[in-house]
Amino acid sequence: MIRSIRRFSVEVAAVLASVLIFWIPLYFVFVNAMKDKRGASLQSMAWPASNHLWSNIREVIQARNHMLIHAFVNSAMLTLFSIALLLLVCAMAGFVMQRRSDRVTPWISFFVLAGLIIPPAIVPTIWVLKNLHLFKTMLGLIMVEVALAFPFGVLLYRGFMGAIPREIDEASVVDGCGGFRLFFQIIFPLLKPVNATIIVTSSVAIFNDFTNPLYFFPGSKNATVQLTLYNFMSQFVSQYNLLYTNILLITLPPLVLFIFFNKKIVAGITAGAVKG
Amino acid sequence: MNKVWKRTYTYYFLLPAAIIYLIIFILPTFMSFFFGMTRWTLQDWTYIGLENFKTFFQESSLNIGFKNTFIYAVVTCGLKVVFGLLLGVFLTSKIRTKNYLRSVVFFPTLVSTIAVGIAFSTLMHPTEGLINTTLASLGISGPDWLGDTRIALLSVAFVDVWKGVGFATVIYIAGIMSIPEEYYEALQIDGGNSWHKFWNIILPLSRPATNAVIILAFIGGLRSFDILWPMTRGGPGFATDVIASIIYKQYQAGFYGLATAGNVILFLFVSVLAFPLSLYLNRREVDL
Structure with missing residues (x-):
């Protein structure tokens, strides 16, 4: 009896602590996004007297010639194409890296593992992109995202590939499959769980990425949503309601993803961390 | 390996990955060792030897980055390990609100970093921010969280922990759940209490999780x-400048050679600290 009361009170305390530590910042952003300029400047937790959320949203979207809409399109494109390319490139590389073993493979593994630890060399990357005429272009940024996410992705595929029996390969080759047909028609469909993991975890990471767009996709015309928030920070310095509305809008996509794919995201992160 | 398999698992599969990875990541990494030793305008360069590195180590606005980077990494890493472990233990015990709490702790991991940063910098405003107005209503005068040179770095580290602790917790939960039930049964037969359970079973056997959290x-x-x-x-001032922010500042100012030297230094800094650490941790890992 005493034990269960104690356990119950610990649980209540934990829930209260979670409200205090994790919900209040979120609530604060939400409540202030509903206020007008003067109400938000007070920075209080009070519920707003009247709801200005819709007019705030309209104002944020219309700011600087609807920049936020362009930014959302850019971010969506960046996330979509990066992930498509990432999946293809990592799956193909992981396939060969797991199946082959000769003198070259340890070197390949070494360079891939190094990519998990080494910070990217920024200015030389800009120089390379400039010479390829890819600097400040969407394609260039996509390449950067893929290159930086590659080591993690390929390790996941390599790990999963180990669980796919070689007998499948043998049977297909005996039946006259070439390497590419074997991979695209037989192996790739078996990789669905890893594909799903990478899609979910990388889409959050790439959509939320701030540093790489800041360096490789500068300029106010073509920005991603994270960059618009950063640019608005100085513009909205006296208009907290708009700043919070902007934060709210760009937090929505990951939130939706979280609600639907919570388990998948967690599974992906633990798989990557334990293997890596 | 015979010819058929060599043809089946052809290295052509690696080609797209290799092109992107080599050109966008490996090549710039190697080039940084050279361009770090130049004065560089992106169009042309003059070789100046180790001048940039000397500047980096001598100027106090630059070499403060070493100290700050180290403090920041140790503080955030330490707090994430401690809180991650405690939360992991708590959230694998028999509680009813487990799923709710797990979701709440994990959620900040998915919010955009810059949004978190901006939201907390208004919460931490010295006079108008919610944290200090709340403290003031309790009769405590809160410090200037981000404006005081002595605590600014720790305030940022705290926000980092707030955002990242869910990640550590998730890894610990996976690690603790993989401990076989027999260990707990043996403990029960020997009459151990919950402290023994934590100290003699969970702590040593969640070692792989600890290592992963520490390294990451x-x-x-x-x-x-x-x-x-x-x-x-x-x-x-420069109170919260870490190597990565110094690189960005030098890049913005147009000192491309110096920024690249900073990148090389960060590379060496990470390698010198992270490789021995991971070797040391892996050696001490025990098998279940």
């Missing part, structure tokens, strides 16, 4: 930029 959080802390930049931009 430490490397992440050394490279950290995106939460710090919107919050303080390295200020006040």
